[in-house]
Amino acid sequence: MVKRSGRRPGNQDTRSSILEAARQAFAEKGYDGASIRAIAGDAGVDPALVHHYFGTKEKLFLAVMNAPINPGELIPQALSGPRDAAGERLVRLALSVWDSPAGAAALAVFRSALSNEWTARLLREFVVTQILRRAVSELIDDPAEAPLRSGLVATQIAGLMVTRYVLKIEPLAGLDPEVLVAAIGPNVQRFLDGPLPKI
Amino acid sequence: MVKRSGRRPGNQDTRSSILEAARQAFAEKGYDGASIRAIAGDAGVDPALVHHYFGTKEKLFLAVMNAPINPGELIPQALSGPRDAAGERLVRLALSVWDSPAGAAALAVFRSALSNEWTARLLREFVVTQILRRAVSELIDDPAEAPLRSGLVATQIAGLMVTRYVLKIEPLAGLDPEVLVAAIGPNVQRFLDGPLPKI
Numbered sequence: 001m002v003k004r005s006g007r008r009p010g011n012q013d014t015r016s017s018i019l020e021a022a023r024q025a026f027a028e029k030g031y032d033g034a035s036i037r038a039i040a041g042d043a044g045v046d047p048a049l050v051h052h053y054f055g056t057k058e059k060l061f062l063a064v065m066n067a068p069i070n071p072g073e074l075i076p077q078a079l080s081g082p083r084d085a086a087g088e089r090l091v092r093l094a095l096s097v098w099d100s101p102a103g104a105a106a107l108a109v110f111r112s113a114l115s116n117e118w119t120a121r122l123l124r125e126f127v128v129t130q131i132l133r134r135a136v137s138e139l140i141d142d143p144a145e146a147p148l149r150s151g152l153v154a155t156q157i158a159g160l161m162v163t164r165y166v167l168k169i170e171p172l173a174g175l176d177p178e179v180l181v182a183a184i185g186p187n188v189q190r191f192l193d194g195p196l197p198k199i
Numbered sequence: 200m201v202k203r204s205g206r207r208p209g210n211q212d213t214r215s216s217i218l219e220a221a222r223q224a225f226a227e228k229g230y231d232g233a234s235i236r237a238i239a240g241d242a243g244v245d246p247a248l249v250h251h252y253f254g255t256k257e258k259l260f261l262a263v264m265n266a267p268i269n270p271g272e273l274i275p276q277a278l279s280g281p282r283d284a285a286g287e288r289l290v291r292l293a294l295s296v297w298d299s300p301a302g303a304a305a306l307a308v309f310r311s312a313l314s315n316e317w318t319a320r321l322l323r324e325f326v327v328t329q330i331l332r333r334a335v336s337e338l339i340d341d342p343a344e345a346p347l348r349s350g351l352v353a354t355q356i357a358g359l360m361v362t363r364y365v366l367k368i369e370p371l372a373g374l375d376p377e378v379l380v381a382a383i384g385p386n387v388q389r390f391l392d393g394p395l396p397k398i
Contacts, residue, residue, distance in 0.1 A: 111313060111314065114310060114313045114314070114361070114365055114366075115313070115314055120367065123366060124366050124367065124368050128366075128368050147369070147370050148382075151362065151368055151369070151371045152371075152382055152383065154358075154362050154368055154371075155355065155358040155359045155361075155362045155363075155371065155383065156354065156355055156386070157358070158358045158361045158362050158366070159353075159356070159358020159359065159361065160354045160358065162313070162354075162357045162358065162361055163350065163353050164354075166313055166319065167312060167313075167319050167323050167327075167357070168319065168323065169323050169327050169350055169353055170346070170350070171346050171347055171350055171398070172350045172351075172353075175398065176398075179396045179398055183347075183351055183390075183395065183396050184351065184354065186389070186393075187355070187386040187389055187390070190386055191382075194385070196382065197377075197381035197382050198378075199370070199374065199375075199378055
């Protein structure tokens with residue numbers, strides 16, 4: 001049991017205990033399987049305290065991952081505007097994050113997912129299932145196609161990240177973002193509204 | 200100086216010395232900057248012996264990387280056939296390698312490049328510049344466009360690899376290769392023969 005006396009909002013021990021319990025829960029049960037209630041139990045605190053410190057499960061997860069940005073807050077940028085230019089907006093949004101001051105930390109999470117099974121699982125469940133799939137559902141006519149279409153979009157966005165920022169392949173690494181938006185945006189658009197093969 | 204007596208073709212010390220000198224030379228000078236002559240000098244052997252053991256610089260490089268396949272030997276498969284289906288053939292070729300018994304080792308080299316600066320540099324110089332760019336040059340009308348077009352193709356192929364095999368994102372991870380060929384091939388094709396933005 002964590003000692004619960006003292007000024008709670010400023011109690012770094014309690015905050016750390018919750019983060020540690022959350023890290024273990026996410027690692028063992030995945031994003032979907034972990035619950036605030038169980039995490040609170042493991043940390044020996046009331047669930048209300050978890051909400052007090054971290055807000056939603058999504059925000060707790062982002063804190064565990066040391067995420068520099070909340071992808072869920074950025075997605076509306078990609079949704080607003082003409083639907084037939086959504087591919088370009090998604091590429092522009094991804095580049096703007098990675099080229100920003102928070103980009104290095106976002107890259108660190110991504111790199112970690114490439115060598116660490118549980119980070120990979122969480123990135124997969126959280127970024128792809130929670131964030132990207134939700135956004136893609138808003139951009140397409142048939143929600144049943146969201147898993148495949150968002151997966152295909154993920155291939156292009158992840159590949160742009162790996163080649164430009166990790167492998168630093170030229171000319172990609174040095175190109176103006178808008179050149180990449182113009183070159184790659186229409187391909188992402190085709191993944192959103194082009195024909196799909198029968199599965 | 201490596202002792203040069205004994206049965207040379209079977210001399211594991213000499214072979215190891217050459218490999219070690221080559222590893223250092225590739226790491227320090229990159230693929231283009233490293234020369235067989237300099238590597239032989241560092242290993243204290245005659246350049247002819249390097250050729251005897253390893254053949255070309257390309258093959259020496261593949262030996263240093265423990266590469267399970269020689270991409271240069273696979274590329275002709277992607278080149279033969281109608282040019283407007285080259286995108287599909289490139290995706291099919293990539294999937295056939297990664298799904299093959301050699302796939303795990305190929306993935307290991309790729310993973311290593313994601314966390315190791317010198318492997319990244321070599322993968323960049325070798326796979327992208329030597330192999331992919333050469334192949335793409337054969338598939339397009341204006342060779343001056345080869346760097347950008349092959350870079351764009353690399354974003355899609357690398358992204359497919361990362362999402363399907365490393366992050367194991369569903370439904371991508373479990374899909375039949377031909378479904379992915381049909382879904383992604385046309386996008387690679389657009390990178391080969393579609394419009395390019397002004398740089």
